Amino acid sequence: MTEHKKRLSFWQIWNMSFGFLGIQFGFALQGGFMSRIFQTLGADKDAIPFLWIAAPLTGLLVQPIVGYxxxxxxxxxxxxxxxxxxxxAVLSTIALFLAPYSSALWMAAxxxxxxxxxxxxxxEPFRALVADKLPDSQRSYGFVVQTLIIGVGTxxxxxxxxLMTQMGASNTAPEGVVPxxxxxxxxxxxxxxxxxxxxTILTTDEYPPENMEEFEQEKKAKKGVFHGLNEIFQNISGMPKVMKQLGVVQFFSWFAFFxxxxxxxxxxxxxxxxxxxxxxxAYNDAADSVGNYLGTYGLVSMFYALILSFVASKIKINRKLLHLVSLIAGGFGFILIYFITETWMLHLCFSLVGIAWASILSMPYAMLSSSVExxxxxxxxxxxxxxxxxxxxxxxxxxxNFLYKLIFGEAVINTMLLAGTLLILAGFSNLFITDPKATHD
Known part of the structure; x- marks a missing residue:
């Protein structure tokens, strides 16, 4: 089927992926500042991961259903x-606007x-759209352009x-109130x-199903919640081998970033x-600075994705090897945070993390999309x-909490050592992936 799809220009791919700018605004604000909101509302440091649990639990349920x-x-x-x-978009906009006005931990969670x-x-549909619209020869390119936009947003x-502080907004507030x-x-x-x-909605067209009559017949024959759930579970049990191998890489990668x-x-x-x-x-200024340093990994991921988009548009790339090296670089970036002696060095640390982030957002999806119906x-x-x-x-x-204290000790900075170790393990886990169709354009 993919060979019948037209090759798209950079700007066509840019338009269909531009919505990821907003999605990443949401994720970056969520990832960079929800823990700050939790602490402002009185959360203990060790309780913060538990307050985050609803987010991944929701993704576990929502994404397969939305995909189906x-x-x-x-x-x-x-x-x-x-x-x-x-x-x-409508629901995210409302939730993002209201989040910092929470007056209690349960509201923020x-x-x-x-x-x-x-x-x-x-x-999830944005990921699927790249595979829907692009021939296999442009898949890496398409996911890398998405990553470029994600980097800008981050x-x-x-x-x-x-920036709001520099423009005059108050960066402090009474105890228990978000600035x-x-x-x-x-x-x-x-x-x-x-x-x-x-x-993206207004500038992008989608391909209709290849066989509309067959598509309509399948829809009529497969109605009902239980049938849908059953089919999702069947697809889980019959997932491609490449997906299982990538699952190991993803586990260590996303444990590290969480x-x-x-x-x-x-x-x-x-x-x-x-x-x-x-x-x-002092704390609120430091927290702003942390946000600035976290922005560095987004900025570097943007430039790294820009380079990759140029390379992927010109030559075939080894996705597995590229992902391996990128993840290991990010792992060393996390570990270096423990050892720095000057605050400016955080830019170097998060630059390395940005290389890993760019790869995480593109290479696994490019490898997977080549192995799925x-x-x-x-x-x-x-x-x-x-x-x-x-x-x-x-x-x-x-x-x-268990791993960083068990392996490295009680100090909270040891969480960065744990993140780095896990990301290096994720890099080497790419060696399990052997399907040449997945690993090469």
């Missing part, structure tokens, strides 16, 4: 994936749950609270999220800046998300 439904959706005007883009569920509704969104700088940042993020997804999202703010504000009082100006692309992209959310659930249920 989007595979079976078609409207001549609205398409297959675009209705899910719009629904997710609930806002995170709704936000993550809503973003997931939009995100960098800008991670710096928004700092205005964070509230304004989340409000801007909500606006960008909705408008960027709407841009550790960063949960603990980067408390670890770095304490270890590097010596700030622990969450209502103090096109008509099941949505549901398999959703199922593949299991290998993202399961490690986060394990981490949130005590995996991070």
């Amino acid at each position: 439904l989007s595979d079976r959706t078609w409207h001549p005007k609205f398409g297959r994936r675009k209705p899910f883009f719009f629904i997710g 609930g806002a995170l749950w709704i936000l993550d569920a809503s973003i997931n509704i939009s995100m 960098w800008i969104a991670s710096n928004l609270p700092w 205005d700088s964070v509230k304004f940042a989340f409000g801007i993020g909500a606006l960008v999220l909705f408008s960027s997804i709407l841009y 550790t960063m999202w949960s603990f980067a703010t408390p670890a770095i504000t304490e270890h590097v800046f010596g700030a622990t009082d969450t209502s103090s100006a 096109p008509k099941k692309m949505g549901v398999y992209m959703g199922i593949f998300n299991m290998f993202i959310v399961i490690p986060q659930i394990v981490a949130a249920l005590g995996g991070v």
